[in-house]
Amino acid sequence: MRRMITICAAVTALASGAAVLQLKLAVQEKAEAVEALAQKIHEDREAIRVLEAEWAFLTTPRSLQEKSIRFLALMPPNAEQVVTDITRIPFRPKGVEAGEDPGVLLPTRAKPEEKPKNDKADEDKKGQSL
Secondary structure, eight states: OHHHHHHHHHHHHHHHHHHHHHHHHHHHHHHHHHHHHHHHHHHHHHHHHHHHHHHHHHTOHHHHHHHHHHHSOOOOOOGGGOOOOGGGOTTOOTTOOOOSOOSOSSOOOOOOOOOOOOHHHHHHHHHHHO
């Protein structure tokens, strides 16, 4: 009987030792994966920072102006080309008159016309759809 208890204890100790070793290896593997992921995140953040700095450099007003002159043959507007009075905007559609200066450069949209409401017809439609 004593021998059986000793054998069971030894087998239990070996099994628990193997389980602890397997758990240790799994934890180390996960820790390495987390470390690799953290390194990848750091590299990606650094790449994003570099790209944002590059984008900021490439989109400076001076750089954009030089590129527009070189590639698009666009020149900065002259003082005579700037329209200060909105009533003198060229190519205004016929029949559209400009009113007082609203303080904005873009015209606003016209409000859509409202349909007259027929309360009884609306109530009938609601009752039928339920």
